Amino acid sequence: MDNVKIREYETPLSGEIVERPLPSNLDPRHRDRFVELQHERLTHPKIEIYQDAEVRGRGPVFSQGRPIAESFAATPCLDRWYRRHGPAKAAIEACLSRPQTLDRPALWITDNWCSNYYHWMCDTLPRLELAAMHCDLPSTTLLLPAQLRRMRFVAESLLTYELKEVRFLHRFERIRCRELTIPSHVASCGNVRPPIIHALRKRFLDQIAQCNETDGSSPQPRRIDSTRIYISRRNAKRRRIENEQDILPILAEHGFATVVAEDLSWLQQLRIFSRAHSVVTNHGAGLTNILMMAPGSQVLEITGDETFSVPCFHSLAAASQLDYRYLVVDQANARKSSHDGHLRVAPSSLDRTLTEMLQPLQRQSA
Numbered sequence: 001m002d003n004v005k006i007r008e009y010e011t012p013l014s015g016e017i018v019e020r021p022l023p024s025n026l027d028p029r030h031r032d033r034f035v036e037l038q039h040e041r042l043t044h045p046k047i048e049i050y051q052d053a054e055v056r057g058r059g060p061v062f063s064q065g066r067p068i069a070e071s072f073a074a075t076p077c078l079d080r081w082y083r084r085h086g087p088a089k090a091a092i093e094a095c096l097s098r099p100q101t102l103d104r105p106a107l108w109i110t111d112n113w114c115s116n117y118y119h120w121m122c123d124t125l126p127r128l129e130l131a132a133m134h135c136d137l138p139s140t141t142l143l144l145p146a147q148l149r150r151m152r153f154v155a156e157s158l159l160t161y162e163l164k165e166v167r168f169l170h171r172f173e174r175i176r177c178r179e180l181t182i183p184s185h186v187a188s189c190g191n192v193r194p195p196i197i198h199a200l201r202k203r204f205l206d207q208i209a210q211c212n213e214t215d216g217s218s219p220q221p222r223r224i225d226s227t228r229i230y231i232s233r234r235n236a237k238r239r240r241i242e243n244e245q246d247i248l249p250i251l252a253e254h255g256f257a258t259v260v261a262e263d264l265s266w267l268q269q270l271r272i273f274s275r276a277h278s279v280v281t282n283h284g285a286g287l288t289n290i291l292m293m294a295p296g297s298q299v300l301e302i303t304g305d306e307t308f309s310v311p312c313f314h315s316l317a318a319a320s321q322l323d324y325r326y327l328v329v330d331q332a333n334a335r336k337s338s339h340d341g342h343l344r345v346a347p348s349s350l351d352r353t354l355t356e357m358l359q360p361l362q363r364q365s366a
Contacts (some may be wrong), residue, residue: 013130013186017041018194020318025325025356037311042193045184047134053180054099057146057169061108061182062090070182073113073123074189081112099174104164106141106177107131113189115147117285120154122316123185126196128161130183141165143175153266160207190312194319197291201320204292208271226257229272231281235262239284241302242332242342250347251280254354261286278358282343287313295321298357302350304331304343327353 053063060071072078109127113119148154149168186193273292282302317324332342
C-alpha cells in the first residue's frame, strides 16, 4: 500500500547548478577528483505532508506500515535498514508501547545520521529552513528522535525558529500524527545548498548578537581575540593529530591560537568562527562551523585521505565563499581506515603551507 500523502509543495529552490572553485593549493595529482565536484546540479527539493503517519523514538517514520524514504540520509541507508531486518525489529518495537495521537500539525526533519554534528548543521537544519518557507512554525510541533535528547547543540540551534513545541521522543515512544510535514533533503549527502547555508549563517549571527558575551561556562577564556584559529581534536577518539605537540609551535609562530571545541559552548564556538579570518584543523566535525566565517576567509583542512572520498568540507567552504586549501599527511596507523586513523603532520610541510596561505593577508596588511 502506498504512503498516504495528502499534499506536496514545490519550493522556490530550483534544481540549480552549483559551481565550486578548485582549492587554492590544488595538487595536480588530485585535479581529477576535484574537477568531478566542480559542477553539480542539485535536485528540486519538496515539502510533503502525510496523513496518519507514525513517528518513532528510534525512527524511521512510517506511513501505512512502510518507512518513508526521507527519514533516511540516503537510499543506501534505507536499503541497509531492510537488509538488517529493519521491518522485523520495528514490528517487535511496536509491541513495546501503544501509540499516542497528535492532532496538531507536526514536523519531522531528521534522518538516521542526524546525531552527527555535521549532518545536524548541514543536512537537518537546512530541511527546517526549507519547511519555514511554507509552514507556520509557531503552530507546529517539531518531533525529534530520542538520540538527540542529550545533545545540547540541538536545542540551542532551534531557539530562533519560534516553533510551538520541540518534543524529544523517548526511545520506544510512538506518535501517530494526523498531519505530518516532511521536507526533503535540500542536497545530496556531503553537499550543501549555498542559499540555505547563507540563511543559517545569518540566523546564527543574529542569535550571537542577542546573547551576552559572558554566557556559558568554560575552562578556557570565553573571548579569544585571535583571528587565526587552530581547532585541536586532541580529545577525539579518532583522527587526532598524533604528533600535535610538534606542530603547535609552528602554528603559534604563524599567529594561530589553539582551541579545543569540547571546552566551549556551542555559541562560543560559533562566535569564534564568525570572527576568524583563518582556520586550520583536520577532517572532523569541528570544520562544520566554517559556515560562520565571513566570505573571503581562509580554511585549511588537514586530511590523511588521498582519495578525498569525503569532500563535504570543500563543498561547505565553496558555499560559504571561503578560500579552501588542504594538506594531505601520513596516517599514524596504516591499518586503520582513513576515517578512523590518527594522523602525523610533518612540521616543515605545515610551515610551508601556512606561509603560502597567509601571504595574501600579509600583503594586504603591509
